[in-house]
Every structure is written in structure tokens, then in C-alpha cells.
Amino acid sequence: MTRLVTARYLVPIGSRPLENGALVIEQGRICAVGKLRELRAQVVGAQVVDYGDRVILPPLVNAHTHLELTGFPEWLAEGEGYLPDGDFTAWLLRVIAVKRSLDLDAHRQAILDGLEMCLRSGTGAIGDFLSVHSLADSYLLSPLLGRVYFEVLGQDEQAFSGVLGHISRKLRQQPGPHLWAGLAPHAPYTLNRKTLTLAADTVRLGGLAASIHVAESAAETELIRSAKGPLAERIYPLAGWQDYLGSGEGVSPVAFLDECGLLQPGVVLVHGVQVNG
Structure with missing residues (x-):
């Protein structure tokens, strides 16, 4: 199932931090990175996992x-x-x-x-x-x-x-x-x-x-x-x-x-x- 993982901030490292950023994850792989509002429109029906007022960054x-x-x-x-x-x-x-x-x-x-x-x-x-x-x-x-x-x-x-x-x-x-x-x-x-x-x-x-x-x-x-x-x-x-x-x-x-x-x-x-x- 496609998941949309989001938090207050997302830090891609290769670009500037995104406020209200999100990741699209399919079969354990990150398929897209962007603003939550934009990605939600692209992946209708995805399970949304919201980590609230936190930061998502690479391990x-x-x-x-x-x-x-x-x-x-x-x-x-x-x-x-x-x-x-x-x-x-x-x-x-x-x-x-x-x-x-x-x-x-x-x-x-x-x-x-x-x-x-x-x-x-x-x-x-x-x-x-x-x-x-x-x-x-x-x-x-x-x-x-x-x-x-x-x-x-x-x-x-x-x-x-x-x-x-x-x-x-x-x-x-x-x-x-x-x-x-x-x-x-x-x-x-x-x-x-x-x-x-x-x-x-x-x-x-x-x-x-x-x-x-x-x-x-x-x-x-x-x-x-x-x-x-x-x-x-x-x-x-x-x-x-x-x-x-x-x-x-x-x-x-x-x-x-x-x-x-x-x-x-x-x-x-x-x-x-x-x-x-």
C-alpha cells in the first residue's frame, strides 16, 4: 500500500528543508519528496502517516x-x-x-x-x-x-x-x-x-x-x-x-x-x- 509520510519539517539534505513536507513510499522505497498538499493530490487514497511537530531526515x-x-x-x-x-x-x-x-x-x-x-x-x-x-x-x-x-x-x-x-x-x-x-x-x-x-x-x-x-x-x-x-x-x-x-x-x-x-x-x-x- 502507498504511504504518505509527513511531519512539520522534512530535510532532504540535497535541497532546502520543507515545512509540511512529505514522502511517498511504495513497497519500502521513497518514490517522491515534496509538499504534503501537492503530494496528497497526486496519490489519492494513500495511507497518511503524520508525525506531527517533528522533523523527518535521512538516518x-x-x-x-x-x-x-x-x-x-x-x-x-x-x-x-x-x-x-x-x-x-x-x-x-x-x-x-x-x-x-x-x-x-x-x-x-x-x-x-x-x-x-x-x-x-x-x-x-x-x-x-x-x-x-x-x-x-x-x-x-x-x-x-x-x-x-x-x-x-x-x-x-x-x-x-x-x-x-x-x-x-x-x-x-x-x-x-x-x-x-x-x-x-x-x-x-x-x-x-x-x-x-x-x-x-x-x-x-x-x-x-x-x-x-x-x-x-x-x-x-x-x-x-x-x-x-x-x-x-x-x-x-x-x-x-x-x-x-x-x-x-x-x-x-x-x-x-x-x-x-x-x-x-x-x-x-x-x-x-x-x-x-
């Missing part, structure tokens, strides 16, 4: 989410109850500690809660990072559009290759009705030249969409350039990666990605606040 896009961490504020309150101020490495350690304390049910509920929050806030498309790969079915009933990026990290080439092989089938499936899969090499500071190159090859050969955190902090820049700094001193020992530190790459994180082949079409760079670092 928002959140290109980078971690919905599995939706419950982080509550989880944090149950622990030490605060976040370190201005220290990226200390914040990262807190996130790691909180995630390690959770079971699968908590992560799944966080994803479901995050999907619902997106819808309630007017978000219609996401680019979500998923580190708990077994929870990919959490998106099956979501009407959201976008991508679910399977997050991977690691320094050991053989182990990393095994992870890529393990998720290869998931990367060819749709996590949700309107959600497609992609690969998310976590960040230059949690991978090395060999594993980043493996990820780049997987993206290129598989024709995959990808996203990666990069140039996120001064600590990351220091680690990539010289293998020194707080990430080397505090994160690498925690992960057992000391033997992979080397002497640094001598270039910025973005230049390092380029050398590893990850600056290619279809790759979304996240953060980028130290691009010239």
Missing part, C-alpha cells in the same frame, strides 16, 4: 562503532569506576582489563543494546568493529545498514594466518539482512609488518572492505617510529610481544600502512589525529 551514519563495548560505562563503574585522564596507554589497559572480565553473554547483550541505541538515536548505518567473532550472529535481526568488521590483531605470522583462515567463511557471509562483512586489522601498534601485509593481501585478493585504527595517539607514533614509549613498555609485555619490538620502522603509522599495502581503495582509516606524526 545518521556512524562509520566507526564498538557495539560490543556498549556496556562499558556500567562495567567500569563496577570496577575502579574511573578512566585515566589524558593517558592513552592507561586507558587502553583499562579497556583490556574490563573486556577480559566479561563473558560471552555480556558481550552479546552489549551488541544487542548498542544496535537498539543506534535505532533510537536515529542512526541507520554503522561500521562496527567485532573482536569476539563467535558473536557475529548477534546482528541477524537488525534492520541497520552498513558493515561489521571482524577485528584481528597479533604479531606471530603463523597464528595470525590461522585466525584469517578461521574467519574466512564469516567474511563471505552477511552478518545481518543489510549488513556486510569486512576485515579490521586492529592497528599498527598491535600488528607488525608481516601481519599487516598478510591482512593487506587478504583484503586485496578477497576484494574485501576493511577498516583500521591508525595515527590515534602520540604513543602509537613513538612505537612505530622507534619501538619505544608507553605502548612498548606496558602493552607489549602484557601481550607477550616483547620479542617483536625490533628497532622501529622509522616512519609514521600512515606511511607504515602504505608500505604494508593497506592504503588501498575500500579501506577506512579511523581516528587519524597523528597523520603527520
Whole structure:
């Protein structure tokens, strides 16, 4: 059935806002946009859905989410109850500690809660990072559009290759009705030249969409350039990666990605606040 959806204001984005604007919707698709009075005359007998003194606008896009961490504020309150101020490495350690304390049910509920929050806030498309790969079915009933990026990290080439092989089938499936899969090499500071190159090859050969955190902090820049700094001193020992530190790459994180082949079409760079670092 044809529907005529209207509200006090309609914001087409491509043109000026319309007061008393409306949309004509047929079989789930927008067929026309205009003034309510004019469209009502064109589609006689259409069901009118009037949202009153509100605004209709296209859904928002959140290109980078971690919905599995939706419950982080509550989880944090149950622990030490605060976040370190201005220290990226200390914040990262807190996130790691909180995630390690959770079971699968908590992560799944966080994803479901995050999907619902997106819808309630007017978000219609996401680019979500998923580190708990077994929870990919959490998106099956979501009407959201976008991508679910399977997050991977690691320094050991053989182990990393095994992870890529393990998720290869998931990367060819749709996590949700309107959600497609992609690969998310976590960040230059949690991978090395060999594993980043493996990820780049997987993206290129598989024709995959990808996203990666990069140039996120001064600590990351220091680690990539010289293998020194707080990430080397505090994160690498925690992960057992000391033997992979080397002497640094001598270039910025973005230049390092380029050398590893990850600056290619279809790759979304996240953060980028130290691009010239």
C-alpha cells in the first residue's frame, strides 16, 4: 500500500528543508519528496502517516562503532569506576582489563543494546568493529545498514594466518539482512609488518572492505617510529610481544600502512589525529 509520510519539517539534505513536507513510499522505497498538499493530490487514497511537530531526515551514519563495548560505562563503574585522564596507554589497559572480565553473554547483550541505541538515536548505518567473532550472529535481526568488521590483531605470522583462515567463511557471509562483512586489522601498534601485509593481501585478493585504527595517539607514533614509549613498555609485555619490538620502522603509522599495502581503495582509516606524526 502507498504511504504518505509527513511531519512539520522534512530535510532532504540535497535541497532546502520543507515545512509540511512529505514522502511517498511504495513497497519500502521513497518514490517522491515534496509538499504534503501537492503530494496528497497526486496519490489519492494513500495511507497518511503524520508525525506531527517533528522533523523527518535521512538516518545518521556512524562509520566507526564498538557495539560490543556498549556496556562499558556500567562495567567500569563496577570496577575502579574511573578512566585515566589524558593517558592513552592507561586507558587502553583499562579497556583490556574490563573486556577480559566479561563473558560471552555480556558481550552479546552489549551488541544487542548498542544496535537498539543506534535505532533510537536515529542512526541507520554503522561500521562496527567485532573482536569476539563467535558473536557475529548477534546482528541477524537488525534492520541497520552498513558493515561489521571482524577485528584481528597479533604479531606471530603463523597464528595470525590461522585466525584469517578461521574467519574466512564469516567474511563471505552477511552478518545481518543489510549488513556486510569486512576485515579490521586492529592497528599498527598491535600488528607488525608481516601481519599487516598478510591482512593487506587478504583484503586485496578477497576484494574485501576493511577498516583500521591508525595515527590515534602520540604513543602509537613513538612505537612505530622507534619501538619505544608507553605502548612498548606496558602493552607489549602484557601481550607477550616483547620479542617483536625490533628497532622501529622509522616512519609514521600512515606511511607504515602504505608500505604494508593497506592504503588501498575500500579501506577506512579511523581516528587519524597523528597523520603527520
